[in-house]
Amino acid sequence: MRRVWLLALRDLRLEVRDRAGVLSVLAFFGVMLFVMALALGPEEAPLRRAAPGVLWVALAFMSTLLATRAFALEVEENTLDDLLLTPGGKEWVYLGKLLFQLLLLLPLSALALLLSAGLFYLPLARAPALLLTLALGVLGYASVATFYAGLLARLRGREVLLPLLLFSLVVPVVLASVRATVGLAEGLPLEEVAPWWQLLLVFDLVYITASALLFPLVLEG
Amino acid sequence: MLKTQTPSRPDALTWVFLGLGLLLLPLGLYLALAAPPDVNQGYLVRIMYLHVPTAWVGYLAFFVTFLYSLLYLFRQDPRHDRVALASAEIGLVFMGLALVTGMLWARPTWGVYWTWEPRLTTTAILFAVYLGYFLLRGAIEDPELRRKAAAAVGVLGFLNVPISYMSVKWWRSLHQTQSIDLTTGRIHMDPAMLQALLFNLLVFTLLYLGFTRFRAMVAALEEAKEEA
Amino acid sequence: MLLRLEAVSKRFGQDWVFRDLSLSLKRGEVVALLGPNGSGKTTLLRLMAGLLKPTRGRVVRQGRALFLPNPPAFHRRLTAREHLLFDLGFHGVAGDWEAALTRFALPPDLPLAAFSSGMKKRLALARLLLLRPDLWLLDEPETALDQEGRKLLLEVLEEARRDAGVVLATHDRALAEAVADRAVGLGAA
Numbered sequence: 001m002r003r004v005w006l007l008a009l010r011d012l013r014l015e016v017r018d019r020a021g022v023l024s025v026l027a028f029f030g031v032m033l034f035v036m037a038l039a040l041g042p043e044e045a046p047l048r049r050a051a052p053g054v055l056w057v058a059l060a061f062m063s064t065l066l067a068t069r070a071f072a073l074e075v076e077e078n079t080l081d082d083l084l085l086t087p088g089g090k091e092w093v094y095l096g097k098l099l100f101q102l103l104l105l106l107p108l109s110a111l112a113l114l115l116s117a118g119l120f121y122l123p124l125a126r127a128p129a130l131l132l133t134l135a136l137g138v139l140g141y142a143s144v145a146t147f148y149a150g151l152l153a154r155l156r157g158r159e160v161l162l163p164l165l166l167f168s169l170v171v172p173v174v175l176a177s178v179r180a181t182v183g184l185a186e187g188l189p190l191e192e193v194a195p196w197w198q199l200l201l202v203f204d205l206v207y208i209t210a211s212a213l214l215f216p217l218v219l220e221g
Numbered sequence: 222m223l224k225t226q227t228p229s230r231p232d233a234l235t236w237v238f239l240g241l242g243l244l245l246l247p248l249g250l251y252l253a254l255a256a257p258p259d260v261n262q263g264y265l266v267r268i269m270y271l272h273v274p275t276a277w278v279g280y281l282a283f284f285v286t287f288l289y290s291l292l293y294l295f296r297q298d299p300r301h302d303r304v305a306l307a308s309a310e311i312g313l314v315f316m317g318l319a320l321v322t323g324m325l326w327a328r329p330t331w332g333v334y335w336t337w338e339p340r341l342t343t344t345a346i347l348f349a350v351y352l353g354y355f356l357l358r359g360a361i362e363d364p365e366l367r368r369k370a371a372a373a374v375g376v377l378g379f380l381n382v383p384i385s386y387m388s389v390k391w392w393r394s395l396h397q398t399q400s401i402d403l404t405t406g407r408i409h410m411d412p413a414m415l416q417a418l419l420f421n422l423l424v425f426t427l428l429y430l431g432f433t434r435f436r437a438m439v440a441a442l443e444e445a446k447e448e449a
Numbered sequence: 450m451l452l453r454l455e456a457v458s459k460r461f462g463q464d465w466v467f468r469d470l471s472l473s474l475k476r477g478e479v480v481a482l483l484g485p486n487g488s489g490k491t492t493l494l495r496l497m498a499g500l501l502k503p504t505r506g507r508v509v510r511q512g513r514a515l516f517l518p519n520p521p522a523f524h525r526r527l528t529a530r531e532h533l534l535f536d537l538g539f540h541g542v543a544g545d546w547e548a549a550l551t552r553f554a555l556p557p558d559l560p561l562a563a564f565s566s567g568m569k570k571r572l573a574l575a576r577l578l579l580l581r582p583d584l585w586l587l588d589e590p591e592t593a594l595d596q597e598g599r600k601l602l603l604e605v606l607e608e609a610r611r612d613a614g615v616v617l618a619t620h621d622r623a624l625a626e627a628v629a630d631r632a633v634g635l636g637a638a
Contacts, residue, residue, distance in 0.1 A: 168378075
C-alpha cells in the first residue's frame with residue numbers, strides 16, 4: 001500500500017516538473033470545448049442540452065491522453081523494467097499508476113466542469129452531487145485506460161489503439177455519467193440520479209479489481 | 222470439445238460437427254419456412270429463425286473466448302489462445318449477421334434500420350470490442366505479448382456485457398419481448414415455431430463448434446509456419 | 450543454487466539469438482559473458498532477470514535479481530537522492546543512501562539530466578549496492594567509467610560476491626580476467 005502512494009507521488013513529481021505535459025492536455029481540452037461550443041452555439045438552449053455529452057466525451061479523451069503519459073514516463077526512460085523487478089506481486093504498479101492519474105484527473109476535471117459551465121451554461125448549483133458524479137465517472141475511465149496503457153506501453157501506434165479499445169469498453173460510464181449530469185442539471189431529485197451512481201460504482205469496482213488481477217499476468221515476462 | 226491437438230488436417234470430430242451442421246441447415250430452413258406466421262408480425266417473424274441463432278452463437282462464442290482467455294492467462298498454453306482467437310473470429314462473423322438480420326427486421330417493423338434498443342446497442346458495443354481485439358492482435362508482432370494482450374481484451378470485453386446491457390436498458394427501452402424468457406422460464410410461442418427455433422439453434426451451435434475447431438487448427442498451422 | 454539455465458533457447462521472429470544454453474551460478478560466484486556485439490549478451494541477462502521468457506528451455510532463479518542496463522535507466526527529472534529514496538521504497542529495503550552518495554562522489558540534489566554518463570553509471574552501482582539483490586546482472590558495467598570509477602566497480606564486485614552471485618556481460622577481457630571465476634563465450638549468430 002505504501003508503494004502505491006510512493007509511485008503516485010513520484011509520478012506526480014515528475015509530471016509537475018515537466019509541466020508541458022499536463023498543460024497541453026488541459027489546453028487540448030479547452031480547445032475541444034471551445035470548438036464544440038462554436039459548432040453547437042450560439043443559442044443558449046442547444047448548448048445547454050449538449051453540455052453533459054460534450055463534457056464526458058472530452059473527459060474520455062483527456063483520460064486516454066493522461067493514461068498514455070503515465071506509462072510513457074517509464075518507456076521513454078527505459079525504467080519499466082525496474083518496476084517489474086521489484087519483489088512481490090505487481091498489482092501495486094497498476095494501482096500506483098491509477099492513483100497518480102486520479103490525483104491529476106480530479107482537479108483537471110473540476111476545471112473542465114467550470115469550463116463547460118462557462119461555455120455551455122451548465123448549471124453548477126448542485127456542485128457536491130456533480131463532483132461525486134465526476135469522481136465516479138473519471139475513476140471508471142481511468143481504471144480501464146490505465147490497464148490498456150500499461151498493456152500497450154511498448155507498442156508503436158498505441159495512441160490510436162488505446163482510444164479504440166477504451167471507448168467501446170467505457171460506454172456504460174459515458175451513458176451513466178451523462179444521464180446523471182443531465183438529471184442534476186435539470187433538477188431531478190437525488191433518488192432518481194442515485195441508480196446511475198450505483199451503476200458507475202459497480203463498473204469502477206469490477207474493472208479496478210479485474211485490471212489489478214490481470215495486470216501482473218499480462219505485464220510480466 | 223474445442224481444444225484440438227495440432228494435426229495438419231481436421232480430425233473426425235471437426236468433420237462430424239461441420240457435416241451434421243451443414244446437412245441439417247436446409248432442414249432448419251425448411252422448418253423455418255413451414256412454421257406458421259405470427260399473429261402480429263405475419264411472415265416477417267421468419268427472420269427470427271436466423272436472427273436468434275446467429276445472436277446466440279455470437280454471445281456463446283464471446284463467452285468461450287472469455288473462458289479460454291482466462292485459461293491462457295493462467296496456464297500460458299498457446300492452444301488456449303488459439304481457441305480464444307478462433308471463437309472470437311467466428312463470433313464476430315455471427316454477431317455481424319445478427320446485427321444485419323436485426324436491422325432487416327427493424328426496418329419494416331419500426332420503420333428504421335437502427336434504434337437505440339438495449340440488446341441491439343449492447344450487441345453493437347460488443348461487436349466494436351471484438352473488432353478492437355483483432356486490430357490489437359494485428360498490431361503486436363511479439364507472439365507472446367500478442368496472446369497476453371488479446372486475452373486481456375477477451376476477458377475485460379466480456380465482463381462488459383452485463384454492465385453495458387444494464388446501462389443501455391435503463392437508458393432507453395423498446396424491443397420485442399424475449400421469445401424465451403430465461404429468468405422465468407416462460408415461453409410465449411406456438412409449439413411449431415418453438416420447434417423450428419430450437420432446431421435452428423442446434424444447427425447453428427453445431428456449425429459454431431465445427432468452424433471453431435477448424436479455425437483453431439488453421440491457427441495452429443499458421444503458428445507452425447511462423448516458427449519454422 | 451542461485452540461478453540455473455536448462456537448455457535455454459531464444460528466438461526473435463525467425464532468428465535464433467542462441468540455442469540450448471545451460472549454465473548455473475552459486476552464491477559467491479562471478480561469471481563473465483563474453484561475445485561480440487549482437488551475440489545476445491543483453492538478451493541473456495534479461496532472460497536471467499525474468500524480464501524475457503525463453504522460447505525453449507527453463508530458467509530457475511532463487512532470490513531477488515536486479516538488472517543493470519547499459520546505459521543505465523533513470524528518471525531525468527529526479528535528483529540522485531530522490532531516485533534512491535523512491536527505489537528503496539519500491540523494493541521495501543532500508544539503506545544508508547547518504548553514505549552511498551558520498552562514497553561514489555555524487556551530488557545528491559542535482560537533477561539526473563545534468564549527470565554525465567559516468568556519473569549515471571556510478572549512481573547505478575550505488576543503487577545496486579543499496580538494494581542488495583541476490584543476483585546481480587550487469588550489462589557492460591565498465592563503460593563510461595574513469596580510472597576512479599573503475600576502482601569503485603572492482604570494489605563493488607568484491608562486495609557483491611560476498612553474499613550474492615554476479616553475471617556480467619563485457620567486452621573488457623582484462624576486467625573479466627580480474628573478477629570472473631568463469632567466462633561464457635557467446636558466438637555471433
